[in-house]
Amino acid sequence: MAGTADSGETLGAEPQLAAMPEDWQRALAVVAHPDDLEYGAASAVAEWAARGKEITYLLATRGEAGIDSMEPAEAARVREAEERASAAAVGVTTVEFLDHRDGVIEEGLALRGDIASAIRRHRPELVLTINHHDSWGAGPGSPRNTPDHRAVGRSTLDAVGDAGNRWIFTEQLGKDGVEPWDGVRWVAVNASHSVTHAVAIGEEAARKGLASLMEHRAYITGLTDEDPEAYARTVVDGGMEMYGARYGGRRAVAFELFPC
Known part of the structure; x- marks a missing residue:
C-alpha cells in the first residue's frame, strides 16, 4: 500500500539495525591512526572485552603527522603512548604498529601484505576497520574521507581474502608457525555511512569508551580549544545516541558488516 513498507515503517525511513554477531572469540581491529578506534x-570493544572476547589493535601509522605544533618524531612517541593507554582503558593489551607514513599511506601490496600477515598471526574471526568509502556521508556534499582511512579500509577488506590464500604472500608462511587463515567470518566497518548492524552499549562500556578517547589528550588539545573532556563526551555520547532510533532506542555503536 502506498506510504508504507512491508516492515510497517514509513517509506524513506532508515531501516532498523540488526544485532552484531556474538558467536566469535577473537577480533583484530585495523585502522590508520591512533584515535581512529576511539572516535567510534x-x-x-569495551563491551566485547568485558564479555571475555580477545581484541588486538593494529595501526598502520603512529600518527606522527597529526599534531601541527609537534615535530613528527615527538608526535609519534606521544601518540603511541596515548594509543596504548587508550587501548588499556577498554581492556585491550596487544597493540601493534606497522610504521607506514602518516598522511601518505599507500594503498597497495605492501600494506595488504602487512595486514594479511597480522591476520594470519592473530587468526581472528572478526576484523574491524575504519570507513573505506570516499565520504563520511551518503548525501551530496558530504565531507570527504581522508586518503589514509580509505587506503587502510580497502586494504583490510582485500587482505582478509589474501590471508586465506596460501599462494598469496607465500614468503610469510612457515615463519614462527604462520599459516594461511581463512577463518575470518565478518569484516565490520566503523564510521561508515552505510551501517547495517549495531551493538548496544551499557553504562560501564560507555564510561570506558569515554576514558579511552580522553587518553588522547595531546591530540585533542592540538585539535580544538574546547575543554578536552567536554569534547570527548560530545563525540562518544553523540555517536552512540545517533543510532538509538534505529536500534530499539538503545545507545549503540554501529558498523557496516560484510560476511566473508
Whole structure:
C-alpha cells in the first residue's frame, strides 16, 4: 500500500539495525591512526572485552603527522603512548604498529601484505576497520574521507581474502608457525555511512569508551580549544545516541558488516 513498507515503517525511513554477531572469540581491529578506534568503536570493544572476547589493535601509522605544533618524531612517541593507554582503558593489551607514513599511506601490496600477515598471526574471526568509502556521508556534499582511512579500509577488506590464500604472500608462511587463515567470518566497518548492524552499549562500556578517547589528550588539545573532556563526551555520547532510533532506542555503536 502506498506510504508504507512491508516492515510497517514509513517509506524513506532508515531501516532498523540488526544485532552484531556474538558467536566469535577473537577480533583484530585495523585502522590508520591512533584515535581512529576511539572516535567510534572503542565503546563496542569495551563491551566485547568485558564479555571475555580477545581484541588486538593494529595501526598502520603512529600518527606522527597529526599534531601541527609537534615535530613528527615527538608526535609519534606521544601518540603511541596515548594509543596504548587508550587501548588499556577498554581492556585491550596487544597493540601493534606497522610504521607506514602518516598522511601518505599507500594503498597497495605492501600494506595488504602487512595486514594479511597480522591476520594470519592473530587468526581472528572478526576484523574491524575504519570507513573505506570516499565520504563520511551518503548525501551530496558530504565531507570527504581522508586518503589514509580509505587506503587502510580497502586494504583490510582485500587482505582478509589474501590471508586465506596460501599462494598469496607465500614468503610469510612457515615463519614462527604462520599459516594461511581463512577463518575470518565478518569484516565490520566503523564510521561508515552505510551501517547495517549495531551493538548496544551499557553504562560501564560507555564510561570506558569515554576514558579511552580522553587518553588522547595531546591530540585533542592540538585539535580544538574546547575543554578536552567536554569534547570527548560530545563525540562518544553523540555517536552512540545517533543510532538509538534505529536500534530499539538503545545507545549503540554501529558498523557496516560484510560476511566473508
